[in-house]
Each structure stands twice: as structure tokens, then as C-alpha cells.
Amino acid sequence: MKRSAINRYIRLLFVVIAVALCLILSVEALARVGGGHSYSGGSRSSGGGSHGGGGGSGDGGAIVWLIFQAIRFLVYLTIEYPAVGIPLDIVVIAGVVFFFSRSRKRVSSGFSSMAAASQAFAARVADAPQMIAGKFNQLRKFDPNFSEIVFTDFCYALYGKAHEARGHGSAALDLFSPYLSDDARKSLLQRNAPGLTEVKGIIVGSMQVTSVEGLDTPVVRVGLNFEANYTEVTKGNGATPTESSYYVREYWQLERKRDLLSPPPATATALHCPRCGAPLQHDSVGACTFCGTKIDSGEFQWFVRSVQLIDSEGRGPLLTSDVEEVGTDYPNIIQPNFAQLRAEFEANNPSFSWADFQARAKMIFDELQAAWSSMNWERARPHETDNIFQMHQYWIDAYRRQGLRNIVDQCAVTAMQPVKLQEDAFYQAITLRIWAQGYDYTVNSSGNIVSGSNRNLRQWSEYWTFIRNRNAKPGPVQTELNCPNCGAPLKVSATGICEFCGGKITSGEFDWVLSKIEQDESYAG
Numbered sequence: 001m002k003r004s005a006i007n008r009y010i011r012l013l014f015v016v017i018a019v020a021l022c023l024i025l026s027v028e029a030l031a032r033v034g035g036g037h038s039y040s041g042g043s044r045s046s047g048g049g050s051h052g053g054g055g056g057s058g059d060g061g062a063i064v065w066l067i068f069q070a071i072r073f074l075v076y077l078t079i080e081y082p083a084v085g086i087p088l089d090i091v092v093i094a095g096v097v098f099f100f101s102r103s104r105k106r107v108s109s110g111f112s113s114m115a116a117a118s119q120a121f122a123a124r125v126a127d128a129p130q131m132i133a134g135k136f137n138q139l140r141k142f143d144p145n146f147s148e149i150v151f152t153d154f155c156y157a158l159y160g161k162a163h164e165a166r167g168h169g170s171a172a173l174d175l176f177s178p179y180l181s182d183d184a185r186k187s188l189l190q191r192n193a194p195g196l197t198e199v200k201g202i203i204v205g206s207m208q209v210t211s212v213e214g215l216d217t218p219v220v221r222v223g224l225n226f227e228a229n230y231t232e233v234t235k236g237n238g239a240t241p242t243e244s245s246y247y248v249r250e251y252w253q254l255e256r257k258r259d260l261l262s263p264p265p266a267t268a269t270a271l272h273c274p275r276c277g278a279p280l281q282h283d284s285v286g287a288c289t290f291c292g293t294k295i296d297s298g299e300f301q302w303f304v305r306s307v308q309l310i311d312s313e314g315r316g317p318l319l320t321s322d323v324e325e326v327g328t329d330y331p332n333i334i335q336p337n338f339a340q341l342r343a344e345f346e347a348n349n350p351s352f353s354w355a356d357f358q359a360r361a362k363m364i365f366d367e368l369q370a371a372w373s374s375m376n377w378e379r380a381r382p383h384e385t386d387n388i389f390q391m392h393q394y395w396i397d398a399y400r401r402q403g404l405r406n407i408v409d410q411c412a413v414t415a416m417q418p419v420k421l422q423e424d425a426f427y428q429a430i431t432l433r434i435w436a437q438g439y440d441y442t443v444n445s446s447g448n449i450v451s452g453s454n455r456n457l458r459q460w461s462e463y464w465t466f467i468r469n470r471n472a473k474p475g476p477v478q479t480e481l482n483c484p485n486c487g488a489p490l491k492v493s494a495t496g497i498c499e500f501c502g503g504k505i506t507s508g509e510f511d512w513v514l515s516k517i518e519q520d521e522s523y524a525g
Contacts, residue, residue, distance in 0.1 A: 032408045032440050032460075033372040033380075033392060033517075129525045130336060135212035139220060140424070145262035147424040149467055149515065152207065154302065155224060155254070156387045158270045160202045162188060162304075163230055167199030175280045178288070178295040179270045180304045184252075187307040193244075195236035201245070202230040203394045204387075210251075219298065220258045221305075226250045229394075249310040256298035263301070265426055274301035319404055319442060319451075327521030328461045332433055335420040335525060345421050345428075358416050360512055361432055361466060368392075368514070369411045369438075375399065384514045385467070403445040409454060411438030419463065420525065428468050429515065435461040463523045465516040472510055 140146050158179055165172040166188045173185050180188075204226060211223040227249050235241040262268065272279055278290035287294040297303055335341065346352060364383040371379035377396045381389060399405055413436050420431035437459045441452030452458075 032406060033368045132209050132212060135215060138215050139212070139258070142215075142259045143262055145264070145425045147262065147265070147426045148422070149424065149427045149429060150262065150265045150268050151302070153265070153385070153387060154268050154270065155207060155252075156204050158302075158304070159204055159207075159226060159228065159252075161270055163199045163202050166192060167196060167232070174286070175282070176270065177282065177286050178274050178280070178303075179301065181296065181306070184304045184307040187309070191309060191312070193232060193234050195234040196232055197235050197241065198233040200231050200233065201394060202228065203391050204228045205391070214255075215258065218258055219255050221253060221255045222302075224252045224254065226252065244314055246312050247315055248312045251308040251310055252304055253306045254298070254302045255305050256302045257300075260298075260300070262425075268301075270301075275299075319399060319402060319406070325458065325460050327519065328435070328459055330520055332417055332419055333463075333523055333525045335431075338419065338421065341421045342418070345423070349428075354418070357430065357466075357512065358432070361416065361434070361464065362413050364466075364512075364514055365413055365434060365436070365464070366411070369408045372396070373405075373407045373409070375405055382513075388514060388516065399442075404442055404450065406442045406452075407439075407454075409439040409441075411436060414459075420465075423470070426470060428470055429465055430512075431463055431465045433461055433463050433520070435459070461520045463518040463520065464514060465518075466512040467515040468512045469510070 136146065136148055158176075162173065162176060162180060165176055166185075170185070170189055173180070173189065177185070206225075206227040208225045209222060210225055212220065213223075214220045227247075229245060229247055231243050231245045233241050233243050267277065273288045273291060273293070274295060275293045276288060276291035278288065281289040282294075295303070367383055368380050371377050372392070375396055377389075377393055380392065384392070413434060415435040417433045418430060419433050420429075422429040437457055439452075439454045439456070440458045441449050441454050444450050
């Protein structure tokens with residue numbers, strides 16, 4: 001074989017295997033508290049997607065050296081022992097091509113693996129966020145108590161309760177008939193695998209309001225897109241239970257009487273009869289055991305008319321790869337009329353200080369990064385609402401199960417920009433775009449870096465939303481690690497209750513707490 005042919009062959013092998021190397025090192029997802037753990041195991045989304053990127057692990061140079069030596073050995077075999085080398089070359093190249101095709105499919109799928117399902121899902125995203133906000137404002141003319149924050153919490157909780165109940169069969173799910181129609185319950189039960197005994201680890205990564213309709217009729221309807229993860233436990237014929245994790249996308253349609261007055265946050269749950277408030281129990285015909293009312297519409301509370309599974313993929317959390325940061329240099333998405341809304345907010349809240357608020361936001365940011373990196377997530381409990389705390393706890397547990405720990409070292413906030421203000425009958429909400437930097441990497445149980453880098457500084461930005469109860473006592477916000485109600489050292493229970501004064505500080509009743517984190521490349525306002 002001529003030297004020129006040998007050189008071409010070497011270059012070809014190197015290119016083919018280098019492509020495989022790139023895919024191997026970049027196909028999954030990195031992490032940090034605001035996202036990056038990619039609950040779907042693919043690209044990024046509004047629930048907190050993959051961040052990754054940076055310099056990769058410290059073993060990258062050794063891997064490249066080994067691959068180069070492997071190429072040299074393959075060339076040697078091909079020239080000196082073609083009967084062995086050529087078939088081996090074919091196997092290697094075929095394996096690389098196969099890996100490439102699978103990886104490209106996996107990377108391109110991210111949150112959407114099937115084109116038809118993606119189109120169906122995207123087709124439901126009809127109304128821009130500004131239009132949704134306008135329609136919710138119109139709904140408040142009929143229902144002054146309507147709170148988008150309370151509504152979101154209600155939907156997150158109902159989603160989790162419904163999936164948990166279907167894991168225990170139709171009887172358990174039927175208890176939620178005051179909130180789920182017959183068709184909705186049937187749709188949920190249809191996906192139950194034979195031998196299903198439990199549905200657990202239910203995490204809503206993203207919930208998007210796609211439509212608000214019927215404001216000129218007695219019944220208002222709201223469409224929701226959910227993106228979520230859950231784990232199903234199945235057991236059959238006395239075998240050991242098996243667990244299968246899924247990433248799903250679902251479309252739910254809710255309805256409710258337009259003129260109904262929304263209940264306050266403390267009672268806006270799906271744990272009791274929406275008419276009389278008694279525990280969820282019903283008789284043989286589905287009527288409440290206490291008040292005798294059979295509920296099959298949104299006469300008293302939001303009611304799920306239909307549930308549609310858009311797609312389902314069997315995959316759990318993937319925690320060990322590098323993906324390039326996206327969106328950090330995007331322009332700010334600022335709420336329309338933000339300057340006017342800000343002036344009105346400041347006039348209505350004369351004791352409010354932007355400097356104090358941003359100091360508290362930075363304190364919460366720092367505490368969450370420290371709690372995340374140390375995997376001492378109870379440290380974050382006082383600073384997050386229940387839903388986002390449980391979601392982050394899921395990721396901490398996922399890291400523990402895989403013997404991993406994600407570290408955000410020397411993390412520092414570099415800038416903050418208020419971009420959105422909301423007020424309703426119960427809550428105030430402020431969204432900040434936060435820019436930060438630090439060393440973002442993941443280590444295994446031996447302390448070896450398996451993704452990210454502790455040498456290449458990483459920069460990112462995210463949109464963090466903080467909420468506070470409108471009845472919070474006036475005065476400067478709390479920027480120290482003390483209870484915002486009684487001033488005692490910050491020590492709370494698993495349910496967010498101060499162990500000294502008994503106040504639930506994670507509800508925003510006393511001071512600002514974190515409610516939501518959204519990624520800069522998917523934030524829509």
C-alpha cells in the first residue's frame with residue numbers, strides 16, 4: 001500500500017473515531033440547581049434543561065491519546081495482517097456509524113423525539129404569554145380572587161396526585177372524580193402497564209398555559225401542556241419489582257364556571273370535596289359521602305375534562321455530560337409596560353427597596369448553590385416553595401442513586417435585572433434575570449470528574465421568580481439567615497414550618513421565596 005494511501009486511510013479512521021469521541025463526550029446533560037440536570041434526559045426546556053458545556057473532564061487528553069494509539073494499531077494490522085485488520089476496520093467503522101445514528105437521534109430528540117408528536121404538541125401552543133396574561137386579567141373581572149400562582153400550584157399538585165393514584169388502580173383514582181372526568185381517568189389508566197403497583201418520583205418539569213377560552217360564556221376553559229418525569233414500579237408472578245422511568249408530554253384541558261370566586265391558597269387543593277370541604281370520599285354512585293353531591297363539572301373548582309398523552313419515552317435522569325450553554329447572550333425579555341407597572345408597584349409598596357430585594361435574591365441564590373453542591377438540600381428548604389423544593393430534591397436523590405455529586409464551585413452572581421412584576425389578590429411576584437459564573441462539574445464517588453470542568457469558568461443566566469404574600473408585614477426584607485417572622489435562627493421542618501414560631505415561611509407569607517427557575521433560551525415572559 002502506498003504511503004499516500006496509508007495517510008488517507010489514517011485520516012479517514014481518525015475522523016470517523018473522532019466523531020464518535022465527540023458524541024461520547026457530549027451526548028447527555030450537565031447540571032446545577034437552576035437546571036442542567038435535564039429531567040427529560042435531553043436538550044433544555046422551561047422546567048430546567050441541560051446546561052453542561054465547558055471544558056469536559058480532566059481525562060479528555062488521555063482518551064484522545066488512547067484513541068490515537070488505537071488508530072495506529074488498526075493501521076498496522078491492516079497493512080501487515082490484512083486478513084485480520086480489514087474485517088476489524090469494518091466492524092469499528094460500522095460501530096461508529098451505528099453509534100452516530102443513535103446518538104444523533106437521541107440528541108436531536110431532547111424533549112421531542114417524535115416529529116409527529118412534536119408537531120401535535122407545538123400546535124397547542126397557540127397563544128403568546130402576553131395574550132394569556134391578558135386573558136387571565138379579563139378572568140379577574142369575573143373572579144377577583146383568581147391567582148395565577150395559586151392556579152399553577154393547584155395544577156402541579158393535581159397532576160402529581162392523579163398519577164400517584166393511578167398507580168394504585170381505578171378505585172384510588174376514582175377518589176379524584178370531583179376533579180377528573182371519567183374520560184380523563186380512563187386516559188390515565190390506559191397507560192398502566194400489567195402488574196403496575198406504584199407510580200413515584202413524579203416531577204413536573206414544565207407546565208405551560210396554551211389557551212384560555214370561553215370568557216364570553218358561563219364556562220371558561222384552560223389548556224395546559226405538561227412535561228414531566230415519573231417512575232413506574234411493576235411486579236408480576238412473584239418476581240422482584242422492576243422500576244422504569246419515563247419522560248412524558250401531556251395535554252390537559254380544564255374547565256370552571258367563569259363567575260366562581262376562587263378559594264384562598266390554603267384551601268385551593270385537590271384534597272377535599274370542592275363543594276363542602278370534607279375529605280375525599282364518595283358513595284357507590286360517585287357522590288360525596290358528606291354532602292351527597294356528585295361533581296362532574298367545574299361548578300365548584302377547576303375540573304379536568306380531558307387528558308391526552310402526546311408522547312412517552314423510557315428514560316431516567318442523565319447526569320454526566322457536557323452541553324454548550326445557550327441563551328446567555330440573548331436580550332432581556334421584559335414584560336410589556338414594565339416601567340409603568342414598576343412605578344405603580346413602588347407607589348403601592350412604599351417600604352419596598354429594590355436593593356434589599358436583590359440582596360435577598362442573592363442570598364437565596366448563594367444558599368441554594370451551597371446546598372446543591374454539598375447535597376445538603378434541607379439547607380434550601382426555607383427559601384423555596386413546596387413544588388420547586390420537591391423537584392430539586394428529586395434531582396439530589398437521583399445524583400445519590402448514581403453515586404454522583406454536582407458541584408458549582410466559586411459561584412458568583414455577576415448581574416441582576418428585574419423583568420416582570422405580577423400582583424393578584426393573594427401574592428406579589430417579581431422575576432429577575434440573574435447572570436452568574438462558576439466552575440460547574442460532576443464527580444463520582446471516588447472524587448473523579450465525570451463531566452464539566454473545575455478549570456474552565458462557566459457563565460450562564462436564568463430567570464428566577466420570587467413570590468411574597470400580599471399580607472406580609474411591611475418593613476425591610478430579610479437578608480440574613482433568620483426566620484423572617486420571629487427573627488430566630490433559620491430552622492424549619494420538612495414542610496417549611498419554622499420550629500420556633502410555627503410560621504410556614506416557604507409560602508411567602510412573611511418574605512420573598514423562590515417559586516420558579518426558567519432557562520434563558522426558553523423563557524417567554
